[in-house]
Amino acid sequence: MERWEVLWQSTALSAFTWGQAAMMIVGAVLLYLAIVKKFEPLLLLPIGFGAVLANIPLAGFTEPGGMLYYIYAVGIDTGVFPLLIFMGVGAMTDFGPLLANPRTLLLGAAAQFGIFATLFGAIALNGLPGFAFSLKDAAAISIIGGADGPTAIFLASKLSPDLLGAIAVAAYSYMALVPIIQPPIMKALTTKAERAVKMEQLRQVGRREKVLFPLAVLLLTLLFLPTATPLVGMFCLGNLMREAGVVDRLSKTAQNELINITTIFLGLAVGSKLSASEFLSVQTLGILGLGAVAFAVGTASGVLMAKLMARFSKSPINPLIGAAGVSAVPMAARVVNKVGLEANQSNFLLMHAMGPNVAGVLGSAVAAGILLALVG
Amino acid sequence: MERWEVLWQSTALSAFTWGQAAMMIVGAVLLYLAIVKKFEPLLLLPIGFGAVLANIPLAGFTEPGGMLYYIYAVGIDTGVFPLLIFMGVGAMTDFGPLLANPRTLLLGAAAQFGIFATLFGAIALNGLPGFAFSLKDAAAISIIGGADGPTAIFLASKLSPDLLGAIAVAAYSYMALVPIIQPPIMKALTTKAERAVKMEQLRQVGRREKVLFPLAVLLLTLLFLPTATPLVGMFCLGNLMREAGVVDRLSKTAQNELINITTIFLGLAVGSKLSASEFLSVQTLGILGLGAVAFAVGTASGVLMAKLMARFSKSPINPLIGAAGVSAVPMAARVVNKVGLEANQSNFLLMHAMGPNVAGVLGSAVAAGILLALVG
Amino acid sequence: MERWEVLWQSTALSAFTWGQAAMMIVGAVLLYLAIVKKFEPLLLLPIGFGAVLANIPLAGFTEPGGMLYYIYAVGIDTGVFPLLIFMGVGAMTDFGPLLANPRTLLLGAAAQFGIFATLFGAIALNGLPGFAFSLKDAAAISIIGGADGPTAIFLASKLSPDLLGAIAVAAYSYMALVPIIQPPIMKALTTKAERAVKMEQLRQVGRREKVLFPLAVLLLTLLFLPTATPLVGMFCLGNLMREAGVVDRLSKTAQNELINITTIFLGLAVGSKLSASEFLSVQTLGILGLGAVAFAVGTASGVLMAKLMARFSKSPINPLIGAAGVSAVPMAARVVNKVGLEANQSNFLLMHAMGPNVAGVLGSAVAAGILLALVG
Amino acid sequence: MQEQLFEAFSIMVTGMVTVFVFLVLLMAAMLVLKRFAAEPFDAESNAMKAAATPTPIQSADDTQRLAAITAAVHAYRHDHESAE
Amino acid sequence: MQEQLFEAFSIMVTGMVTVFVFLVLLMAAMLVLKRFAAEPFDAESNAMKAAATPTPIQSADDTQRLAAITAAVHAYRHDHESAE
Amino acid sequence: MQEQLFEAFSIMVTGMVTVFVFLVLLMAAMLVLKRFAAEPFDAESNAMKAAATPTPIQSADDTQRLAAITAAVHAYRHDHESAE
């Protein structure tokens, strides 16, 4: 009899809290979004699964001795996992379109206004009851506007680890929603004639420029913004390995096995931060709302910057490509291409949008460095 | 002169103990079994090599600062390595045959009697002189009957780390011996007519069922047996990654590079637990004997359960498939197929045996959870 | 205003030291050598990049909390990374040519004189002002003569971690320079007639010998030189996985993904030891000079030993193959082939030089074990 | 000893019952899945999926198939050339 | 609150200015690179490089291509045999 | 200094002797292996083994071979169609 009692006490049924049950549903929703809706499945599937595991009563996944505890301690607390992901992303990134059209860096800069406006917005939200974001919290939330997963996770783990789960979920969800969020804003801010503008073909960029570019980025970053060097440095290392042409086996491993292994662990560890006490609060609603604002503002500022540049440029600029400045590589560039095609069936903007798109990755890594310097 | 003295003192010849020499021979035997006899070489080769390294006098592999010490601490003490292996196994497992014939789950359940009978047997052995197994020891030993390597290593590392080496060696050795251990038992318990029974072709199982199945397993486990969630959870994660169809690159990495890397380290770390003081004792003989009993009892209970089910089933059931319930995937299923072919040259049981085979994996993970709950 | 002040204080410009700036240039030179000159790019690219990152003021890469700090602590302090590289190298090594001509082991032994002569030379350098190498320092420096990267890093991390950066850089640089350093020495010590000597074709070596060989090496090492077992043991494990034929998936992973991942991290961690305070000293010049001496002496002793053997041998021996005894696999063997072809256009020495070449790897791992035993 | 034996026996019974109960529950869940999630079988999609996730064994097959194809193409080339 | 809002506003301004300054500097660096490092474009080497670094997607394509080839070869074999 | 030099010299001598003794022992072991473990050489099995462990370089070759085959098949297809 007593043994049955022990078994019953060891079932979760006897120990479930409402919060844990609710968080399991959150995890299930993330799995649904990943598998059925194909929302950034590489991340949201492990995050959702991690959220389920982390909220199982009596299983102890997130306590010392539990697997998620170790993975979080090793990879997120130290910042190593997002940096490895960023190295892999660097190894997958082709800066050719940006080098062919350096002006598009300005679009990647303008779109970061989504980040800084959201920081202001988060502090402003404190005027409402139930919100009490510190400056660090606000900075961590605002990075959602960077539309870049590893950057958001890295910054949140440094500034506001308690909000990490919600921030990562918001960042990846909105990145998946880019095809829904961006087009209305892009269309509202442009005329059909503007959207139909064709751009000149990009010049071919040689290997030497591509090899020197990540080194130039690193040099500027280390001189002017050393707090951004972990992110930018690892990104540039990946890109250098890609372009150097002498370490292809390292570059391929960074793009494939290493980033895959890290992604599984990173996702689980992020999911393990989705606890009821942190996630089931009005703050999370605030984070989701602010994230949407961040994406919208970033998109709008990119487009408006592109319109401004078009006015002063000799060669034609289609303002749509400004929207790609938020990064969300390569989704945002594809959206630009699609909206451009709608306006003009022979207008292929994909390569033109890749420039601001990768510029947006650098821009948000730089913005993260600034936030670390100012509020870290 | 003095310098030669230092060198001599630093040779192993001056420091060897008989126990270490004997354990080296044990390691060599494992290497022989792995390489020449092809006994589970993926595990037994690194285990055997680890056993040799761990017993080198003055080399300090298993002391702080030594490589095997670190690998054990990082991967086995934390439980992470067996869980990663289990995730990879999940990603390699096709639950289609089980879903097509859910009744075969009962065979996977029945075969776990090998585990629980062995637990009883281990305690009964304490009646003999030289044996003093605690309940935890007995539970760790009994899991050999689960015929599943990572489950055995995970449970032994939690309940009885000192016996880990002997338990893992026994588990993998008997898994390799399945083609020798099982057929006599299967034939003794069945008539030739029974063995010749053909089963109906299995229905095709769609993707939706396959995606939902690991989630259903996880749900039941977390509700009723949270202590089994580390093992079952990681297994289900691997299987979900496989079936979801949206994270193929993660699934492939889990099935290949990640499981390979982990296997090398896991094997070395398990081998490092083969020390003379633990292994060269009458206990080890007991463990080996109990392991054989566990396999035999598991096989028999699976077959008997299948006979029972055949009596009450409308569609024909070949009782041989019950033997596959011990798991030892896919070896046991192949043995079933072979014995079936001997009785009837056109009787292909392989797919029918895969159902109980994968059910046996779940069954022993569940049994491990029960043991953790009751004696952990 | 104050905020701008904060930002300026957080730029590196306000904090750079001359030493850090100089070390960045050192890092840039290493990147140049790796990418443009193709000097061992797999290692020198990450080392150079690591050197740049480690010397960024205010970025804290090498302080607790910084990524390079963790990587160094996990992989170099423990010795695990060089051992994993060595396992991978073992899995890539074919001992066939050595087994076909066992006498070439003596060439691999003779070439280690480069190591021990350099140890003496390093202590002798202490006679000059500015040098104060301890015996441990001298031993760590002398291993450069082993012409084997992981061995050098492993030994330096144990005996003289402060010199690790300079030693690793010297070792890899000289390995890349083998085609420039060796030929003049080889030509000076041989006549054209000697260089033109053709050798008899090697016998084919069967699988059984190849499987037993790494085990024989391990056995001798553990009996007579246990301090060499970490290096030799992991090398033999890799080679056994390669030759056993039953664990091909482990062998492939060890040769590809695992060694690639480890190489990236190892390179970054080694680079992180290139700090101004250690590297910008007259000691480094001494290390570079001693490294050159070590390569030259090793090459010369190999060639002279081959000449000696040729005098007493029935079958012809081309003394050039002695130069391959320094290891630097497979570069040194290719150099031998090239110099041999210059003397006789139909003289293909590549396979004959592979024997001493892989013997040199074993020889320097053994020498490292001896140094650990005598001064460790 | 007697007491420990009894405890082991009781664990044996409890354990087996729990394993059975658990797997019967899972069987029920599978029947629910079958009823509500089963889909008409789509041979093509499954075949494609199998092709898209090569296991190490399959990729070895691929190499062999590749070799076979190469041989076949060479043979055809040869035939074709001789035919002309 | 007022104070915190002001601080956030000031970070917003500082941050955007710094981002722009930084990326303008980078733009200048790119123009320098273009002037001093640009090389005549070599179409062949780029094409080869792209071929040499297959992404996972490309290797999936390879599998499909392989399947297509297999099918094609089988078809040819069949035609050929029936032709004889 | 003198003393340290002597120590270094003595390590040099001890070390070289030990290296030689060790590798001579290993040479002896190899001769034993040759006598007792050598097997008649089996060309086919070695060739198969080499084929079974493709290095990254070989798999790059595969890609190129694949490309070649694809081209060949297309050419055949084309010829075949035009022949009909």
Ligand code: NA
């Ligand atoms: Na961005």
Ligand code: NA
């Ligand atoms: Na089992």
Ligand code: NA
């Ligand atoms: Na060497």
